[in-house]
Amino acid sequence: MAESIKYLSSAWRDEAEKRLKADLNPEKMNRLTSSMSNIYKGCPDGKDRYLFIKFADGALAEFAVGEGDAPAAEFQITGDYATFAKISRAELGAQRALMSGKLKLKGNMVKALKLASVADRVNKIFATIPAEY
Amino acid sequence: MKNTNNDPYFIDFEERIKKVQSEMQREKIDVYLGSRLRTLSWTSDAFCPWRSFVVIPPEGKPTVFTFVIDAARIVRESWLDEDHVRGFAPMGGQDQIGQIADFILEHIPGGRGRVGIESGMSNYLPEGFLTHYEYEQYRDALEGCDLVNAHGIIDRLSLVKDEGTINRFREASRIVDVGHRAVFEAMKNGGWKGVTETELAGIAALAMRRAGSEWEWSFTGGNEIASGYRTGYAGGACTPPTRKELKEGEPLLVDIHAMFKLGLGDHAHNYFLGKATDRQMWHAQNFVKIVEATLKTYRAGISPSSLAEEMMALAEEGGFADFMVPGFEHGIGMMGDEWRIGLNDGPFPYWTNPEHVYQENEVLICAMQYACPDEEIGFRYENPIVITKSGCEITSKYPLGVETL
Numbered sequence: 001m002a003e004s005i006k007y008l009s010s011a012w013r014d015e016a017e018k019r020l021k022a023d024l025n026p027e028k029m030n031r032l033t034s035s036m037s038n039i040y041k042g043c044p045d046g047k048d049r050y051l052f053i054k055f056a057d058g059a060l061a062e063f064a065v066g067e068g069d070a071p072a073a074e075f076q077i078t079g080d081y082a083t084f085a086k087i088s089r090a091e092l093g094a095q096r097a098l099m100s101g102k103l104k105l106k107g108n109m110v111k112a113l114k115l116a117s118v119a120d121r122v123n124k125i126f127a128t129i130p131a132e133y
Numbered sequence: 134m135k136n137t138n139n140d141p142y143f144i145d146f147e148e149r150i151k152k153v154q155s156e157m158q159r160e161k162i163d164v165y166l167g168s169r170l171r172t173l174s175w176t177s178d179a180f181c182p183w184r185s186f187v188v189i190p191p192e193g194k195p196t197v198f199t200f201v202i203d204a205a206r207i208v209r210e211s212w213l214d215e216d217h218v219r220g221f222a223p224m225g226g227q228d229q230i231g232q233i234a235d236f237i238l239e240h241i242p243g244g245r246g247r248v249g250i251e252s253g254m255s256n257y258l259p260e261g262f263l264t265h266y267e268y269e270q271y272r273d274a275l276e277g278c279d280l281v282n283a284h285g286i287i288d289r290l291s292l293v294k295d296e297g298t299i300n301r302f303r304e305a306s307r308i309v310d311v312g313h314r315a316v317f318e319a320m321k322n323g324g325w326k327g328v329t330e331t332e333l334a335g336i337a338a339l340a341m342r343r344a345g346s347e348w349e350w351s352f353t354g355g356n357e358i359a360s361g362y363r364t365g366y367a368g369g370a371c372t373p374p375t376r377k378e379l380k381e382g383e384p385l386l387v388d389i390h391a392m393f394k395l396g397l398g399d400h401a402h403n404y405f406l407g408k409a410t411d412r413q414m415w416h417a418q419n420f421v422k423i424v425e426a427t428l429k430t431y432r433a434g435i436s437p438s439s440l441a442e443e444m445m446a447l448a449e450e451g452g453f454a455d456f457m458v459p460g461f462e463h464g465i466g467m468m469g470d471e472w473r474i475g476l477n478d479g480p481f482p483y484w485t486n487p488e489h490v491y492q493e494n495e496v497l498i499c500a501m502q503y504a505c506p507d508e509e510i511g512f513r514y515e516n517p518i519v520i521t522k523s524g525c526e527i528t529s530k531y532p533l534g535v536e537t538l
Contacts, residue, residue, distance in 0.1 A: 078226070097225075104226035106235065108219055110204045 004132040007085065008040065008049050012131060013065045019125050026058025029118050033057055034111075036119070037070035039078040044133075049081075053122065075107035075115075085133040088126055094119075136178050136212045142304070142394050144297040146178060146212045149290070153189055156286040163246035164237050165189040165283060166271070169261040170469025172251060172287050173197065174395045177218075179211035180347070180468055184261075186233055190240040198233050230267070234274035241278060248275060249283025254483050257472045258352055288476050291466055293494045294519070298467065301396025302496055302517050306528035308344045308391040309398035312356075313531045315340030316387050316402075320538045325385070325406055330358040330374035337389045341398075346391035350468060351399070357388040360406070365511030368458055370502040381407035384510050385538070395467040399498050400529035401513040405537040413510055417535035419453040420503040420512040424533055427461050427499060431491070431518060431525035437462055437474060438487035444501075456511075458502040465498050465517060495520045499527075 005012045035054040043049050050070030054062035062071075070076070083102045086092035095116075097103040105112060136144060153176070157165055166188055167173065173181040176195050183200035190196075194217045199207055201220030208218045219236075221229040238244055250271070253262050262284075263271070272280055294302075319336050320328070334356035338349050349355035354373025361383035363372055372386065379385060388401035403420070405413060426447055430440055440461055448454040464474040464485065472485075474497055479486030491497075499518045504511040512535060519526040 098227075099224055101225040104231075105224060106226050108216065109201055109222060109224070109227050109232075110208070110218065110220045111215065113201070113220075 004130045007088065007131040007133045008043070008051065008065050010065070012129060013063065015129050016126055017060070017063045019128065020060050020063065020122065023125050024060065024121065028121065029055055029058035031058040032115065032118055034075070034115060035062075035071075035073040036075040036077065037073040038084060039070055039076060040081040040084055041079065043081045073107075075105065075112055077103050077105050079103040087123065088131065089133070090127055094123060141300045142297050142396075144178065144295060146176070147194075150176065150189060150195055152290055153286055154192055156290065157189070157191065157249065157283075160249070160281075160283065160286065161247055162249040162281065162283055162286075163191060163278075164240050165249040165286070166233070166237065166263075167251055167284075167287065168263050168267070169251050169284065169287075170259050171261075171291070171466055172284070172469075173261075174467040174469050175287060175291050177207065177211040177213060178395065179207045180392075180395060181207065184229070186229065188233060188236055188240075196236065198229060198236075201227075230270040230274055234271060237275060237278075244275075244277045246277075247279045247281055249286065250280050251284040251287075252282045253284060253477065255472070256484075259469060261469065285476065291470065292475060293492055294466075294496050295494075298396065299494065299496065299519055301394045301467075302398070302465075302519070303396075303528050305346070305391045305393040305396045305398030306400065306517055306530070307398075308341050308346045308393060309389055309400045309529050310531045311344040312337040312341040312346075312389045312391065313387065313400065313402050316389075317536075317538075320385075320404070323407070323538075325379045325538055326381075328379050329376050330360060330363075330379070331376055333379070333387070334358045334374040334389075337387065341389065341391045344391075345393060346398070348392055349390045350392040350397055351390040356390060357386070357401075359386040359388075359511075360384065362506070362509035364403075364513075365504045365506045365509055367504060367506045369504060369511075370458060370500070370513060379406055382409070384413065384512065384535075386511065386513050388513055388515060392468060397465055397468065397471075397517065398529065399465070399515050399517055400531060401515040402531055403512040403514075403535045405535065407538065409537050412508070416453070416456070416503065416505060416508070416510050417512065419448070419451055419456070420514070421533060421535060422451065423448055423453075423457065423503070424501065424514045427501060427514075428516075428518070428525065428527060431499060431520060433491050433493045433520050433522050436488050436490050437485055441487075453503075456503050456505045458504060461499065461501050463498045463500050465496055491520045493520055493522050499525070 038051040040049045052064045185199040201222040204220035357372045358374040359372035364386045385404040391398035474485040475489035500515045
């Protein structure tokens with residue numbers, strides 16, 4: 001697919017889910033059971049949005065994007081839409097965004113560090129989706 | 134490494150925390166934010182060498198927050214699980230102020246309540262009271278909460294030791310005795326010739342670590358070794374080892390430290406190197422005499438001042454009062470709890486109350502320093518003791534004396 005999809009739209013969600021299911025398997029995800037919410041502040045339309053992703057024993061169990069309050073998750077990352085967009089376009093590293101305070105992580109960091117590489121695998125898949133920000 | 138209830142070193146941390154929570158309720162404190170090293174040791178059962186905090190909610194387990202590089206180790210070594218040990222780092226939402234303040238607010242409905250903090254001062258450097266900066270930051274982050282000084286809760290509850298804690302001190306003292314035997318074996322028959330104070334500190338350290346000591350915990354240079362003039366500093370009782378070589382005819386002071394499961398060993402023994410003059414022996418006899426008398430005097434019901442008066446009278450009678458540093462104890466508890474005896478209720482804030490009345494099962498260091506700077510001679514005695522109804526239990530069993538090596 002070459003056409004761009006609007007970032008965080010339902011079409012983008014469907015495409016992301018398809019790619020996650022195709023490219024990840026429980027072994028690649030270290031049989032992880034966890035959940036994470038990304039909270040996007042100040043989207044282009046002025047609203048706040050979330051991305052929620054949940055894995056159970058390494059398999060994608062839930063994947064949602066939406067407006068308003070995000071479902072409760074083990075980890076919550078909050079930041080400006082523009083920051084997340086830069087990360088998705090590979091213009092800014094997620095770690096750098098956290099270290100500079102552009103993103104705020106809520107959750108047990110010791111556990112988060114163990115999950116950093118699998119989260120990275122997920123982000124890399126998102127980055128392959130031609131998106132319009 | 135975990136605290137299990139089938140060993141002699143078991144401490145019932147859940148019960149300990151419940152007692153804290155009961156005191157919090159009595160003092161109308163919603164959440165306790167501990168920052169002192171002694172509080173970390175006493176509540177987590179782990180050595181926390183980096184800046185750390187413990188948050189005690191109104192009920193349930195406490196959560197330790199430490200520098201992220203050490204959090205996973207503390208999970209393994211404390212009684213707490215992964216959900217109750219958090220790491221902090223310079224990262225959005227993960228810095229110690231933001232993360233801990235958010236965590237505290239989760240336990241304070243509506244964001245209004247009383248947060249107990251640890252504010253004060255100490256002559257013990259690693260004490261860990263909240264710094265002025267930290268206080269300001271927490272005050273701002275916890276807007277709507279009152280921050281009240283509450284370390285008295287921990288101080289009161291940690292004063293009298295339980296059996297598991299006392300057993301840890303006994304084992305640490307057994308290890309220290311192993312260190313003293315190793316020093317003696319290495320130094321006897323002229324073995325001290327060419328040896329430096331730092332090397333001797335290492336000989337003791339190796340033996341104690343082989344016997345299970347975790348480290349030479351004292352911030353005063355680990356094992357304190359002094360020889361010659363360094364044994365007799367006026368009013369002094371702090372001798373980090375130096376590169377000074379041991380010399381014939383000099384006194385030698387060996388004050389070594391071991392840690393076992395946060396229980397602390399601290400025993401000092403004294404020698405003469407090669408030979409001693411009659412005058413030096415006279416000083417040594419005075420020292421042994423006053424140590425013996427002090428150990429016989431300690432019991433529940435006496436106070437530091439009553440003991441000091443009695444012992445200084447004895448020294449005066451023996452003609453050696455000029456050489457006695459007039460203190461006979463310092464406080465001790467699980468790692469981080471050193472120097473002050475009892476509660477902060479004396480005439481000088483954060484120093485030992487001289488009228489503190491010892492109770493059964495308090496642990497303290499029977500400590501005294503004999504110093505004659507003009508003659509470049511001095512001796513030190515330290516030994517963790519457990520106060521009993523009618524006396525004290527001496528935990529380090531190494532025989533008292535001043536031997537000539």
